[in-house]
Every structure is written in C-alpha cells, then in structure tokens.
Amino acid sequence: xxxxxxxxxxxxxxxxxxxxxxxxxxxxxxxxxxxxxxxxxxxxxxxxxxxxxxxxxxxxxxxxxxxxxxxxxxxxxxxxxxxxxxxxxxxxxxxxxxxxxxxxxxxxxxxxxxxxxxxxxxxxxxxxxxxxxxxxxxxxxxxxxxxxxxxxxxxxxxxxxxxxxxxxxxxxxxxxxxxxxxxxxxxxxxxxxxxxxxxxxxxxxxxxxxxxxxxxxxxxxxxxxxxxxxxxxxxxxxxxxxxxxxxxxxxxxxxxxxxxxxxxxxxxxxxxxxxxxxxxxxxxxxxxxxxxxxxxxxxxxxxxxxxxxxxxxxxxxxxxxxxxxxxxxxxxxxxxxxxxxxxxxxxxxxxxxxxxxxxxxxxxxxxxx
Amino acid sequence: xxxxxxxxxxxxxxxxxxxxxxxxxxxxxxxxxxxxxxxxxxxxxxxxxxxxxxxxxxxxxxxxxxxxxxxxxxxxxxxxxxxxxxxxxxxxxxxxxxxxxxxxxxxxxxxxxxxxxxxxxxxxxxxxxxxxxxxxxxxxxxxxxxxxxxxxxxxxxxxxxxxxxxxxxxxxxxxxxxxxxxxxxxxxxxxxxxxxxxxxxxxxxxxxxxxxxxxxxxxxxxxxxxxxxxxxxxxxxxxxxxxxxxxxxxxxxxxxxxxxxxxxxxxxxxxxxxxxxxxxxxxxxxxxxxxxxxxxxxxxxxxxxxxxxxxxxxxxxxxxxxxxxxxxxxxxxxxxxxxxxxxxxxxxxxxx
Numbered sequence: 001x002x003x004x005x006x007x008x009x010x011x012x013x014x015x016x017x018x019x020x021x022x023x024x025x026x027x028x029x030x031x032x033x034x035x036x037x038x039x040x041x042x043x044x045x046x047x048x049x050x051x052x053x054x055x056x057x058x059x060x061x062x063x064x065x066x067x068x069x070x071x072x073x074x075x076x077x078x079x080x081x082x083x084x085x086x087x088x089x090x091x092x093x094x095x096x097x098x099x100x101x102x103x104x105x106x107x108x109x110x111x112x113x114x115x116x117x118x119x120x121x122x123x124x125x126x127x128x129x130x131x132x133x134x135x136x137x138x139x140x141x142x143x144x145x146x147x148x149x150x151x152x153x154x155x156x157x158x159x160x161x162x163x164x165x166x167x168x169x170x171x172x173x174x175x176x177x178x179x180x181x182x183x184x185x186x187x188x189x190x191x192x193x194x195x196x197x198x199x200x201x202x203x204x205x206x207x208x209x210x211x212x213x214x215x216x217x218x219x220x221x222x223x224x225x226x227x228x229x230x231x232x233x234x235x236x237x238x239x240x241x242x243x244x245x246x247x248x249x250x251x252x253x254x255x256x257x258x259x260x261x262x263x264x265x266x267x268x269x270x271x272x273x274x275x276x277x278x279x280x281x282x283x284x285x286x287x288x289x290x291x292x293x294x295x296x297x298x299x300x301x302x303x304x305x306x307x308x309x310x311x312x313x314x315x316x317x318x319x320x321x322x323x324x325x326x327x328x329x330x331x332x333x334x335x336x337x338x339x340x341x342x343x344x345x346x347x348x349x350x351x352x353x354x355x356x357x358x359x360x361x362x363x364x365x366x367x368x369x
Numbered sequence: 370x371x372x373x374x375x376x377x378x379x380x381x382x383x384x385x386x387x388x389x390x391x392x393x394x395x396x397x398x399x400x401x402x403x404x405x406x407x408x409x410x411x412x413x414x415x416x417x418x419x420x421x422x423x424x425x426x427x428x429x430x431x432x433x434x435x436x437x438x439x440x441x442x443x444x445x446x447x448x449x450x451x452x453x454x455x456x457x458x459x460x461x462x463x464x465x466x467x468x469x470x471x472x473x474x475x476x477x478x479x480x481x482x483x484x485x486x487x488x489x490x491x492x493x494x495x496x497x498x499x500x501x502x503x504x505x506x507x508x509x510x511x512x513x514x515x516x517x518x519x520x521x522x523x524x525x526x527x528x529x530x531x532x533x534x535x536x537x538x539x540x541x542x543x544x545x546x547x548x549x550x551x552x553x554x555x556x557x558x559x560x561x562x563x564x565x566x567x568x569x570x571x572x573x574x575x576x577x578x579x580x581x582x583x584x585x586x587x588x589x590x591x592x593x594x595x596x597x598x599x600x601x602x603x604x605x606x607x608x609x610x611x612x613x614x615x616x617x618x619x620x621x622x623x624x625x626x627x628x629x630x631x632x633x634x635x636x637x638x639x640x641x642x643x644x645x646x647x648x649x650x651x652x653x654x655x656x657x658x659x660x661x662x663x664x665x666x667x668x669x670x671x672x673x674x675x676x677x678x679x680x681x682x683x684x685x686x687x688x689x690x691x692x693x694x695x696x697x698x699x700x701x702x703x704x705x706x707x708x709x710x711x712x713x714x715x716x717x718x719x720x721x
Contacts, residue, residue, distance in 0.1 A: 079575055216430040218642065219663070221659035245576070287580040293628045294632075307547060
C-alpha cells in the first residue's frame with residue numbers, strides 16, 4: 001500500500017511538473033513542437049468473432065519535423081499521404097503507434113489527465129469543412145464559448161459573453177451575431193467562426209487542416225489575410241496543411257512535402273519551390289496549373305503515371321519509386337533517409353536541404369507563383 | 370475486331386453541312402428557381418457560343434449560375450423548382466428548348482455529353498462500370514449486351530485505364546478517384562459527341578491526377594474535334610486549356626475574352642479582383658488582395674450591377690443601371706475581337 005501511494009505521489013508530482021513546463025511561456029526562435037519518427041498504423045483485421053490482424057495501413061510512417069515559435073510550417077501532399085493523420089496525432093485525437101511529439105520538452109503522446117488537458121489548451125485546430133465542423137443546433141456564441149466550459153480558468157463565467165463578442169470582432173464578424181446559428185452564415189463566415197473557436201483559449205499552436213479549400217476563390221484571400229494578421233497579433237505558430245501549393249507558398253516560412261506517410265522533402269519555401277531536389281516535389285510543382293496562359297508553351301510538365309500506391313502495401317525501398325522516372329535497383333532495396341543529399345553536403349546552396357532521395361538533384365521546374 | 374467495325378457508327382461529319390454557325394449558341398438564357406423563400410434568379414440573360422474544336426471556359430464562384438446554365442443546355446434542369454423563362458439554346462441552329470422530350474433524348478448523350486464533378490456520386494454504385502458504359506450503346510444504338518461490353522472495354526482502353534478487359538466488371542468503388550473520372554470521361558465520349566460540357570471535372574482530384582485527366586481530355590478533344598465547355602473556378606486550369614473565357618457573376622456574364630487577353634488586361638473589376646487575389650511570388654509576406662464582401666444572395670440580387678456592393682469603383686450609376694455586356698475597344702477605338710465587358714467603367718478598368 002505504502003508503495004502504491006508513494007507511486008501515486010510520484011505520478012502527481014511529475015504531472016504537476018509537466019503542467020508547469022507546458023504553461024511556461026514559449027521562447028521565440030525555439031522549436032515549440034518537435035516531432036520524432038512519428039508513426040500511425042491502422043490495423044487491418046479479418047474475421048468477426050476471432051479478429052486477427054492481417055496487415056496495417058501505414059498512414060503515417062516515420063515523420064519528423066520541428067515547428068518553431070511564431071512560424072508557419074506548410075505540409076503539402078496528395079490525398080491519402082497522411083497529412084491529416086499527422087494533424088490528428090499532434091492533437092492527440094489518435095494514439096500514435098510509435099514515435100514522440102515533444103511540446104516544450106514533454107512527450108504529448110504519453111501524457112494523460114491534467115497535463116494532456118493543458119497541452120490541448122495550447123494546441124488548437126481549424127478544420128477543413130466549415131459546414132460540418134460547426135454544430136448546427138448551437139448558436140455561434142455557444143460554439144465559440146464551448147472551450148471555456150472545458151477550460152474555465154481562461155474565462156470566468158460572467159465574462160464569457162463579452163469574450164466571445166471580442167473574438168467575433170477579432171475575426172471580422174459582427175459581435176451582434178452571437179445568437180445566430182451556423183446556417184445563417186456563408187462558408188467564409190463559418191470558417192471565421194471556426195478560427196474564433198480555435199483562438200478562444202489563447203493557444204500557441206494552431207493546426208489548420210485545409211482551412212480554405214472549401215471556400216470560394218474570392219473569399220479564400222480574405223481568410224488567408226485574417227490568419228496572417230492573427231499570427232502577427234498573437235504570435236501563433238501554424239501547422240498549415242493544404243493541397244493548394246500557391247497558397248501554402250504564400251503563407252509558409254517552411255514547407256514539408258509528404259508522400260505515402262513519409263516526409264519526402266522539407267525546407268524553406270524558397271528551397272522547396274525554387275530548388276526542389278526530390279523528384280516527387282518536382283512533379284508536384286510542375287503539375288500545378290499556372291494562372292498565366294503565356295506559360296502554356298514553355299513549361300515542362302512532369303506527368304506522373306499511375307496512382308499513389310496503397311499505404312497498406314507500400315513499395316519496398318523508396319515509396320515513390322513506382323512512379324519515379326529516375327528509379328533504379330537501389331531505390332527498391334534501400335529506403336532513402338531524409339537528410340541533406342550527399343552532392344550538396346557542406347555546400348552553401350539552396351539545394352542543400354533535407355530530401356529523401358538517393359538521386360536527389362536540382363531540376364528546373366516552373367514553380368507555382 | 371470485325372464485329373466492332375460493323376456495329377461502330379461512322380462518326381458524324383463535323384460541322385454538319387446544313388449549318389455553318391457556331392456549334393452551340395446560347396442566347397439570352399434566363400433560368401429561375403421558384404422556391405418557398407422566393408424566386409431565385411440563377412441565370413439572368415447569358416449568351417455564349419462554342420465552335421467545333423474550341424474550348425470555352427466558364428469561370429465563376431459557387432452560385433454564379435455556371436452549372437445551372439450547363440444543366441439547362443443538357444435539359445437536365447430539375448423542373449420544378451427550376452424553369453427556363455426566356456432565351457434560346459441553338460445546337461447546330463436548332464433550338465433545343467423547343468424540342469420534344471423524345472428529340473431531346475436523342476441529342477443528349479449522342480451529340481452533347483456531360484462530365485460531372487463528383488464521379489463517385491455520379492456513377493451508380495450497384496452496377497459494374499462496364500454495364501454503365503455499355504448502357505450508352507444499348508439505349509442509343511440498340512446493341513446487345515455482349516456487343517456493348519466489347520465497346521465498353523474499347524472505351525476504357527481509350528481513356529487509358531490499365532487492364533481494361535479485366536476491370537470491366539468492377540464496381541465504381543473499386544477504382545481510384547482519377548480512374549473514376551476517366552470512366553466519366555469515357556461515358557461522355559462513348560457516342561463521340563460534338564460537344565462536351567465538363568462541370569468542374571478535376572476539382573475533386575489531386576494536382577498530379579488533375580494534370581493527367583486534363584491532358585487526356587485535351588488529347589481526345591483534338592482527336593474528335595469536339596467543342597468543350599469547361600466549367601471551373603480554377604484560374605490556373607483555365608489558363609492551361611481554354612481558348613476563350615466567360616466570367617460569370619450572379620447569373621450574368623460580366624466579361625468575355627480570348628484567354629491570353631484576359632490575364633493581361635482584365636476589363637471588369639470582378640475579373641481584376643479574382644486575378645489579383647492569386648498569391649504571387651513577389652507578394653510574399655504582404656497582404657493578399659481580397660475582394661471584400663460576399664457573393665450575393667440570388668433571392669435578392671443588388672439593383673444595378675450585381676457586383677456594386679463589392680466593387681472598389683462603384684458609383685451611383687452602378688447602383689441604378691444594369692450594365693450591358695458590350696464590345697470593348699482599345700483607347701484609340703480599334704476593335705478588340707472577342708472581348709466584351711459588362712461594366713459601366715470598363716474603359717478605366719482596362720486602360721486605367
């Protein structure tokens with residue numbers, strides 16, 4: 001018994017320590033989130049009564065990156081590459097199969113209870129579809145104010161209405177709309193409501209999963225501007241997941257390219273867009289339609305053949321090799337590591353950034369403007 | 370092979386001898402939806418034309434009436450609540466709105482075909498793709514089931530679906546998004562129509578697959594010299610494939626132009642705003658240009674120019690008078706062929 005209570009005490013003490021660490025202010029220029037070899041495998045089972053695992057969908061298969069205080073990290077990739085699963089893992093909405101996510105030195109994949117709650121306050125999310133991510137039976141005031149029910153320390157009860165109205169004002173909505181329902185708003189306005197909800201708890205990190213892809217072109221720019229303004233005002237770090245490469249380039253400081261659960265290439269926006277060394281990034285960039293008819297004639301497009309392989313049965317070695325024009329025997333045998341490619345090591349060129357390819361080289365592609 | 374040759378219809382001569390105007394000529398089309406909340410004027414006087422082998426891109430946001438126009442052309446408008454109240458849709462000189470349902474059926478599918486945005490919900494999930502592709506031949510050409518299946522395989526080959534013969538009996542859910550879109554294209558192509566209307570054909574697809582599908586569409590269009598109406602909101606796709614553009618806003622065409630012209634010198638503030646809101650390299654870190662406000666509610670379209678509440682140039686005249694789509698000219702009065710703008714201040718917009 002004595003042992004047990006001692007144990008409990010120790011747990012409580014370490015939890016308090018974790019909470020203290022989490023609540024400490026983040027320092028500028030420091031990585032606020034460190035993701036190390038993160039994996040999420042969804043089991044595939046067979047049989048009804050006696051379930052046995054016959055395989056796994058490797059949705060995220062060893063992803064590592066840092067997110068710095070106050071920066072925007074863009075994550076791009078095709079559907080099914082695992083970018084949304086990464087978002088869910090960072091929110092701890094899915095339990096990681098392996099790997100660590102350090103938030104201010106605490107591994108959030110192993111936290112629970114009070115410490116996890118404290119982390120969740122600081123990492124918030126804005127979802128893709130503003131039509132389904134807001135409860136149609138709740139008023140805007142209830143939706144934005146709901147986080148306060150879970151974290152009452154942020155806003156005392158009597159203060160909430162005023163807080164919600166402040167938030168509405170911050171995201172550019174009329175504070176008098178507090179008693180309206182989501183269906184009374186347009187798509188762009190709903191996304192602003194989603195952003196206000198994400199801001200309610202003064203988080204440090206906001207994970208945006210395709211925040212503008214459901215919006216009309218003329219409204220997208222409004223929402224992007226709002227997000228940039230808020231980032232400056234509240235010193236937020238964004239993890240910006242999207243498939244629109246030109247928008248990602250506009251908003252991101254650094255960009256990571258994902259393919260089949262792995263990070264193919266990561267670097268600053270200039271390194272990725274102007275000096276891509278991974279063939280997948282090159283193909284992706286060259287496939288983006290450029291809004292300039294003059295470019296039609298003199299731009300080389302790399303048209304990939306086939307589809308993304310199934311993550312339940314990824315190819316051996318480099319997962320991109322089945323669609324790659326450079327693939328050789330080595331690609332089937334060895335998994336390329338995400339590192340600065342050998343030819344560029346120690347050089348001071350923009351091509352010297354992390355790229356997971358055996359035959360990384362620069363290729364001139366017309367990048368998305 | 371021989372059976373196929375016997376049953377295959379000879380492709381109709383393009384540019385039929387009886388008619389030498391544009392392939393499709395839409396004139397002053399009006400469509401409204403009569404709902405409980407009131408009458409939504411979805412299309413308010415749209416006119417455009419497409420020639421054989423030409424690609425017309427119809428650009429607009431949701432609710433601009435671009436898809437409704439297409440549905441009216443195809444004759445698949447939901448009636449009620451949708452009604453065509455005015456206008457003509459001339460296909461090879463014949464008004465489709467005056468055709469009987471039986472005549473219309475003969476044109477639809479064999480002469481004009483449509484590719485829908487969402488292939489998964491447009492295909493029937495309980496029928497094999499081979500059966501659905503073959504339906505075109507069974508219904509329109511009276512082929513037997515066996516013959517229709519041979520044709521279906523041939524079509525799947527043509528849109529480059531690998532192992533077509535093995536996959537003809539598969540169901541839509543067994544195909545990836547890009548492959549499903551190819552099946553939609555194959556279905557539209559089945560009877561070698563003169564005109565294809567593609568309603569956001571690649572919006573649901575990833576960029577690498579989008580490039581594959583657009584390439585395929587362009588290749589087939591060249592091969593058959595088809596007219597193509599491409600409905601989209603993506604300014605990038607338009608720049609890649611279109612010959613001419615019609616920009617729609619609140620049920621009207623606000624600007625028409627050849628593709629190269631419009632990107633260089635837009636003549637309507639809405640087009641200008643759309644082009645300016647594309648993130649560009651040299652503007653990184655700056656605020657994006659954003660058109661303020663929201664697209665209008667079709668139940669109460671603003672008086673005068675529908676764009677006036679959002680327009681930086683709006684003046685009193687814009688709030689009272691509806692601008693007409695007029696041909697525009699250079700500063701010195703020389704014609705700009707194919708260019709039209711529906712703005713009171715087009716001169717300032719294009720030359721200012």
